[in-house]
Amino acid sequence: MTTTTDTPAPETAAGRPLPRLPWNKHLVAIAVLAVLLVPLPLILPSAQASVAVRVLIFALMSIGWNMMSGFGGMFSFGHAAYFGIGAYTSAWLLVEHRASPWIGMLAGMVMAAAFAALIGFLALRYKLRGAYFALATFAFAEMLRLWATNSDFVNRAVGYHVPLRPDSSWWWIQFEPASPNYFWIALGLTVAALVISVQFVRSRAGQFTKAARDDEDAAAAVGIPVMRYKLLTMALSAAITSVAGAFYVQYFLFIDPDLAFGSSVSIQAILPAVIGGVATIWGPVIGAVVMGPLNDVTATVLRNPPPALEFLQGRSGLDVIVYGTLLIIIVLLLPKGIYGTIRQRWSRR
């Protein structure tokens, strides 16, 4: 191989390395966080513990979204499809076939991954990019919502109520309403999703996916089969988000087409990652920690508003207004999200 001397080059900002946390430190941080959070539901009052569970559901949804839209660069506005498939598959198998929610969760992951691969194949085959791709994902989610609303196969608009069991059971994921077990299961699932996320990004497949996100033609030119890795990323992303749906059904014991496939669900998958930092490991988690309590606060304010805000009583939509305002603030002040901005500023010190 040819040998040449280094090109003399002027000092520019390009000489700076990229801000990175070594992968093993991510894994250590996940393990430490998991251990620290285990006692949380034993400390928190039950109302706050349920907020914590909601935070974990948001995080799980958004970790899935971030894999496809952040690391993969394929902006999805239809992750409700995968959340809903997870929720409905689990609920249908439980109610109609007495299958454990764990089995339902696995089946939901397979179904969501297959559906994502199908959508991905169609979208990529016809070269949909950017806004067109996002609209296609939104359209598929809406299609599923309309199908579920009108199909006897899944109880039309009524949806499913999970039958209550007389006893607590890990196998059936049913406990006393204030049981810490719900939090621990959600924590376990979120930690697993985070570890998968870290392993994916450092893997050959993850690196190829990021290269294809940065420049698809250049990635293909170095020998990367772009379509294959994009579909793989979409399938993995959908499978993770479907787990959130399956767990949601067991926690809230109810699902209907709007709760499963509504566009607000897609927004709830997007916002934590955008708030925390898109295409970062920790962004979705940090964003969910911001969003979960906000969600609770807005619901409380609407239920029992303080005197100055009495006009809000009984109205809906405050959460959407708060999300929108928050999003505008984040985009203007922290365009890389909370974690992304902190990481960038830290690296400049």
Add this chain to the structure above:
Amino acid sequence: MTLLRVEGISKSFKGLRAVDEVSFEVAEGSILGVIGANGAGKTTVFNLIAGALRPDTGRVHLGGKEITGHAPHNVTAAGMTRTFQLMRPFYSMTVLENVTIAVLAGGAAKRTARTAAAELIDRIGLGRWRDSATEGLPTAALKRLELARALASKPRVLLLDEVLAGLVPAERAPVMELLERLRTEDGVTLVFVEHIMAAVMRLSDSVLVLDLGRVLTSGSPQEVTRDPRVIEAYLGEDPHAHA
């Protein structure tokens, strides 16, 4: 021995014939320069033989195997890699990561890929930028990065699209030396699109001239630059105008 054979490839875009029955052959270990005015179809020919576009008619053979219309990653796997006219680094990655990805895509094991990429970066002369972000790198470094990434797949044929464009004369000479060494030391066959005639004259064993999507002529650099049709269509009366 012919390594790359292109037979009558054509491509139209909405009725516009961008490439019209272009044929040429490249012998193993040789350097073919491709010249022509802007819009002559040079980059489209590259896109057709590298798999980015599918030809309407014609065939492309690499090492005796037909690769017409193969996807770009399959063309790379078959032994032919390209660079781009406008530099296209993986912007979220460092120089080392850019090249490591290409080494991995060539099938290398993960534990050895980083070392192989680092060696390649040093040999291409990018050592000082190895751990730098690609954003804001000078043009000369980005051009070398394109080369390093393309070489990572150990191609038999390297398609270079204006690899000298944007470089000041002092930066061109080392890149030309590098290309010559790639041919003599590594046996890489080069096909390069270039506007800088001094480079075409120095590097090419033969030159293909394109005009309005067709082959105007081909031959040795000396023959081509004396051809009145080439002078009229591309070089003008003063060949130094393109230097």
